[in-house]
Amino acid sequence: MVRFVDTLESLVIARRLRVPIDAPADPTPDWGEVAARQLDAALLSAGFACSPALLERLTLLPGATVLDLGVRVLAAVRELVGDHVEHNAYFIDFPKNVPDTVDFWLGQLSTAVAGAEGAPLNLLNLAGYGRYQHSYADLLAAHAELIPLAGDRVTVLEPGGGLEAEARALYFSLAGSEVPLAAEDLAALRVLAAYCDGEPERIPVRENRAIVNEVRLAAGRPLLVDTVTDVLRLACACSGGDVTLATPTRFRSFRRAERRALLRALDDTVASSPAKLGDVPRHREPWKRLGERLHPHEHPRFPGAIQVFEVARGTRAAAGFDSRVEASLAQGRVDDVVKLLRHTPGALLRRLDHLLRVGSSSTTVLSAAEEAAATASGRVLLSLREHLQNRRATAAGRLFTNRYGRGWAAPDLRAPLADEVLARALTILDEEITRRLPDLGELIVDPNVLDVALPLSGKAVAPGLGMLPRGSLSPVHGELLRFFVHWHQAHQRTDYDLSALMLDSSYGDAEHVSWTNLTNDFARYSGDLTEAARGASEFIDIRLPAATRPIIIPQVNIYAGEPFDEAAEAFFGYMTRDGEQEGRPFEPRTVRMKSDLRGSGRVALPLVFLRDDDGGWRVKWLHLYLRGHPAFNQVEGNLVGASLLVRSVVERDYLRVRYLTGLLQAKGSSAGHTTYIGLTAPGDLPEGTRVYTPATLHELIPA
Structure with missing residues (x-):
């Protein structure tokens, strides 16, 4: 249990740069102030510092408590910055005395030839190549101490509430995210879900819903399910598998109560909309494997669930929704496609570019898009907005990425869209996005955050120090740039x-x-x-x-x-x-x-x-x-x-914070509170200010 609590504490510190502190029951004078100053000095060596508010809070704690907390805080921030390991270098004097490439390799080859005596030459077996020739202590002795300068990074840690409150706030932020999470955040969500009570009223991302459903299933609570695929994701979550369904899951044996709950969820879903059986063929093989664990035919009172597995085995026909759309497109029946897609606004908007290019009447398609925009998710609207604004200019190529960050570029061979069509589509999107934006009150915006790209997907972005979404731009200060791996x-x-x-x-x-x-x-x-x-x-x-x-x-x-x-x-x-x-x-x-x-x-x-x-x-x-x-x-x-690939990213016009703040400022405000958007939060903000930083930018994406 202690290790689990430490994990939660580290998550809060790393994700929010806040130190969870429970209010002392009976503050008494102690050497807490001395311990707090010692912690602040130790943090500075890793590029961190306590805010004045955090120092003040720490001084109210007993000194021994501050020391124990300080050990955990220091460990968390050192790992965040990469200082938890020893960084030795092959050349001990680096960046000085790095040899010329030809001289270095001639030296290695001469050593290899001298020691080979007719044996095959293998540079990897050389004692002087590819392995450290000195200890980490030797490297430290060869380098002077760093001279601190004003330009060095200092990341300020703020005080948080109690661990329970901080963990719950992080849990609600991740679970209620409007954008898909990175694998590390999904793992954090699973830890938080097991600790925190309740969940947000709205969980729009299916992967997040599967993790929350895992907790609800264990507690015997009703499941949050409205598609058959939601049940498949839940089964993967319960089996410790991939809730994104990108990699196969080895399903575990389910208890009888769990089998009944999963089958009941399938039955209710199919009963409410038999057309949802069309989603089964997309994941036919996982459904077959799951059926071997759930034994649906032992439960005839769930006929809808039985139909799901019949479709998976091919004994019942169920035309997938996408296949019907593709068939209509192949026959040039764009009006039929629009009618099909009216019931799935997100799918219609994702295909808008294609429909505008192949349809004979852009007016009909745009009217359907305007109707769909009123109910599609905010993330879909923003993604389409970014896509269409890039159709105005010819880029080096089209950029494609998958959920793992693997990218490739291809020439853009699409026919251009008419200027008036693009202008109308962009106006529809801007008006709907503006309508959905909340009233944030008086808006204070750090100019340095304006070129940060909106986090429309977090899948390829591993959390870390100073991380920004793909396409973000930020200045580089300093004369020496050093990469490390x-x-x-x-x-x-x-x-x-x-x-x-x-x-x-x-x-x-x-x-x-x-x-x-x-x-x-x-x-x-x-x-x-x-x-x-x-x-x-x-x-x-x-x-x-x-x-x-x-x-x-x-x-x-x-x-x-x-x-x-x-x-x-x-x-x-x-x-x-x-x-x-x-x-x-x-x-x-x-x-x-x-x-x-x-x-x-x-x-x-x-x-x-x-x-x-x-x-x-x-x-x-x-x-x-x-x-x-x-x-x-x-x-x-x-x-x-x-x-x-890099050129495709550099020349792409990403939707940035500048776009949202422009809409917010144009919309105006009548609220009496203040909102700050920036890379970090300054310490002199008015009390009660709502703060958005890169760690919480996803909360700005409208629902």
Whole structure:
């Protein structure tokens, strides 16, 4: 139970940057103030600090309690920033004394030839290559202490309420999210659901509903189900499987009461709408496996449930909704398609572009779209708005991504939409989105948040420090940019390679820094590590004032071994420093962004750095993975794919916070409260101000 509570506490700290503190029953003078100051000093070494309000709250606690809490807080923030592991470097003096690439490899080859004596040459077996040649203590001794500067990152921690209240607030925020959650947030939601009572009145995302239903099923409460697929997701959740249905689940044996509840839910759903049997063929195989566990024919009082499994086995016909739509489109019967889709407004809006291109009357289609917009989800409206605004300009290519962040680009061969049609569609969407936006009162907006993309999906974005949605832009401060990757293999020898691809303004004239090219005029590589039995870190330094390429793309290639999501640990991040500010290769207070690596691709593309016309630099979030090869991925082998994919993201016009705040300000307000939207919350906001930061931006998406 203690470990479970610690997990909840860490979740709140990492997701909200708030420290849960129960009010002391009887505040008494103690050495709590001394302990609070010690904690604040320790946090500063990791780039964090206590707000004045948090310090004041801590001083009311007994000193021993503050120390115990401080140990847990420090552990949580160190892991958040990546300071919970030892970051050694292959070249002990990095970024100094990095050898010339040719000299380095000639030295390695001469050693290999001298020791080979006729045996086959294998560089991986060399004692001097791919493994640390010094201890972490040796590395620390070789580097001076970091000189703190005003530009170093300081992330402020605020006081929270009691753990129960903070956990419940986080639970309601995640469960009620209007956008799909990342895998890590789904795991957090499962932990929170088991601890917190109740749930939000509205749970729009099906995966979230499955996790909440798991708790309701265990408690014998009615299930939140309105499609047969909801029941399938719930069965996967109960079996510890994938509620997104992207990967197969091995269903467990269900107790009799559970079987009855699942079958009753299926029966009620089919009884209310027999057409929902059309959803079964989409997941035919999982339904067959589930039927082996539920034994539906032992329960004749649930005929609707029996029909579900008959459709899955093919003994009962049920035309899927999508198949009927596609059949009508293939025959050119657009009016019939519109009639079918009127009952599913989200599906109609997702196909709007296609219908406008193939239909003979855009007026009919737009009228149906206006009707659908009144009842479709806010996320669908915003996604369509972003899609249509990108139809106005010709981009490098169409960008496609799946739920795991794997991306690919293709030429845009679609016929253009007429200007008047686009203008009418955009007006419909803007008016409906504005109507749904809540009255936020007096609006205070940090200019730095305006170019943050709206979080229309969180699936490909692993939570971490300084994370922003794909397409977000933010300035880069500092003269030295340093990428880092750390991984720890689980079962087999694993070699990840940190690389940096540099391109000109036309995305050509490629140059790179990697294990095959250790340095160039403005970048240095820390050295190649080919195994990580105890963890391994690699770094790349970029001196931005000297950069001869305006586009810099860091990437992590899996050369051999375990995928990102099978390694014991794998994360990427970047630091910035000023001038000649030295220190260890990894200094937590200079880390601007850190996040876990995962996804099904073999090449990770987290970010792209872009030089502006005035010489300043900005970073644009990618959160993308290339499929790559099963092994031996190198930056030289994915130049074309990476450059085309990155260009598609850079040239895409993402829907940003600027759009929503513009609608809010145009709408006006009569409320008497204040709302703040920014990257972080300042400490001088009026009491009672509602605050939205990147961690809670999804709450701005209208229902």
